[in-house]
Amino acid sequence: MAAAVGNGHACCKKGPGYATPLEAMSGPREALLYVTCVYTGTGIEKPDYLATVDVDPSSPNYSKVIHRLHVPYLGDELHHSGWNSCSSCHGDPSAERRFLVLPSLVSGRIYAIDTKTDPRAPSLHKVVEPSDIAEKTGLAFPHTSHCLASGELLISCLGDKEGNAKGAGFLLLDSDFSVKGRWERPGNSPSFGYDFWYQPRHKTMISSSWGAPAAFTKGFNLEHVSNGLYGRHLYVYSWPGGELKQTLDLGSTGLLPLEIRFLHDPSKATGFVGCALTSNMVRFFKNDEDSWSHEVAISVKPLKVQNWILPEMPGLITDFLLSLDDRFLYLSNWLHGDVRQYNIEDPKNPVLVGQVWVGGQIQKGSKVLAEGEDGQTWQFDVPVVKGNRLRGGPQMIQLSLDGKRLYVTNSLFSTWDNQFYPELLEKGSHMLQIDVDTEKGGLAINPNFFVDFATGPDGPSLAHEMRYPGGDCTSDIWI
Template sequence: MLGFRATPSSRLIPPLGAALLIATGSVLADETCQSPYMAKITGVEDFVYVWTLGVEGLGDSSDKLVTVDVREGSPTFGKPIHSASVGGRHEAHHGGFTDDRRRFWAAGLSDSTIFIFDVAIDPARPRLVKVIDDFVEKSGGAAGPHGAYALPGRMLIPSLSNRDGTGRAALVEYTNEGDHIATHWLPTDAMPNGARIEAKADGYGYDARVLPRRNVMLTSSFTGLENYMRPLGDLMKDGEAMQRFGQTMVLWDFHARQPRTVMSVPGVPLEIRWAWNPQHNYAFTSTALTSKLWLVHEDESGAWRAKDVADIGDPAKMPVPVDISLSADDRTLFVDTFMDGTTRVFDVTDPHKPKPIYEKKIGAQLNMVSQTWDGKRIYFTTSLLANWDKTGAENEQFLKAYTWDGKELAPRFTIDFTAERLGRPHMMAFGAASLDPN
């Protein structure tokens, strides 16, 4: 028992209890993209935390963690009620809770700074309690921490780059208290680290997700700091730089932290989403430059394979698939495309043959999508990277909430982050008003 007050709207259950509820079909409200090692919210989420990029001259100009009240009937429903600034702009990107959900880790890509917030004492008002500013030094040269993924008693931090600004990346482990434990470099052609290489091993990193019951971890690939901090228009005109993007996914022996196979997945595979059903041994990703859905699956012989299974859009029109969200029942997949601001929904009941069933333009640009375990509420944000967001009237910066009945998205509320002088909203996480598991 964590010892915090109880509330009627939501509560926490520990990871093993969460797994039991998932297996027995009970409804959870938490996000479907979470680590299986993390305590889950039951009931309905009370808050949405938004890790937000600061904009010079807008509010305090700093990156911040914004709390949005999503409690139905609250006088501040659908409004930002608190922001915890970190001082300065660090290219706020991704983050995640510790396994006990007491702290939220948020990463900055530009200077490799990690910010740790306490979300247990007062969940409505997260408080910055620690800053890790020696990530590059302690990791042995990794740079660009890309969020945080909960493991038992520790956090896994995928990096996007290294101290030279080039693509080779690493997985970096910390204790929940913020002490460095280990660094595991992604395999390259020159240093495969024992991995079997299908075509090439480029060493790029992005996401990392674990399927504990099969003792496997997947990592995906993006590009180095020298590319992702560049203005997108300039980057796309540089043919040589455009060759320096990830074309691989790595399958790891999770317990040994040993890369087993470097799979060929052309087109920059980004977010990874494992299926939740205990009989489903597969994960989805999308490729940003080739606009395809890919399936990584275990075949009947026990071998893991990757194959493209659906087109998301015309790659010549550069829709740029970014975030994806798989429903808790493994039946539907939301896919956001940045350039056309559209979310697309696929029926993935047969994961080898996804079928498009719905699409909706959410805004001029679109990035992250988070859906609840019960599948009834969907949240969207807009910012991709500060130098990659659109300009002028199309530089929309919002959090939008919808209900989803399986057929149609219906608006709940919209927050204009520019009008609120908050910045560029990026990654979302759901919060509970109580951390008492009872």
């Protein structure tokens, strides 16, 4: 039987996070960022680490790494992260946003990191071993972690320990990080795993699908797509029951659906998923008869190119997020190299209002050329920041609570980094900050902010997901 999940209800008592998304926008400005940093797959035989970055403009250490917490083991590939408690627990005064949860995508370990004792220098609290997870659930390759209003933790897993996607499912941990079991009911596991988001008022959780770990861990091979080793579906579950109610086939326009977000307003029954390979933002929405549908809301057109592995290059949408007031959607095109801002006040008709190039395959100085319909070739002009040429392409993004600052890192996954941007393994990642116009729309690189992950004591590292100690746009869910 699937383990039961408490739903919880917010009330006048104060727990972690904020009562509403709009209240969160008035929260304090971020002063620290926690960033997962990877040595796995780079050739440097050192454990991955969690970096603490000073993002306080009044600090003498502004835009610098001030602490590195190295995990105990080699070969983890720290990737995404989540909190033990968030705004879904706001009605529980006994709950505390204290532990940052770090699933290791390759090894399968899950680390609980204490950020409360010293926020500037987090410490290791507990390790959940992959053998314990596999023995009790059969799951491996953990990815996305969300806290639940019950105090439990739900983590999506992408396959079994052999890397078969058919082993995908959802791991449930208790508040002490002990394995409880699978969340979904027996026989209700998804065909592929990746990201998920739940919306309790609509009694729904929806998950997305990357691919079989046995395929994507070896690098991207287009033949694996045609061989059925990558996903194109969304899986609609009852919440909190764990019954698979509907499978949405996104078809040829929805290949590799990755990050998924409902609107922050918990009363709204709609959201978006970024489909990487076809570079479409797909909107999903609830129908009157309690079923769900989908439609393409944003399309990033592929570019005709020269001197690349294919004659056309997709944008490759690898991350996106929504502002807390649900006014703006931001996405990153890892291959093209641009970050975009869309006004989504009408979710059916997003409007592009901001765009900035911060790297990519087609930046000036690259061997890759874009070709127009007239046969003329061109490249994107990418600025130098604090004397640094921008490398790689924009990947993970995180938005300040007030929506005015967007942080960007550039590592996707070590194997894919090595395939598409080998320079990242030689020189490491970097982090940028983009100033956001929240009135009319518009994006501009902050010329005074540049975090260089080339300069660590153990050599260059790959920086991925970012979290604020006080919560952020992509980890907090309201009930």
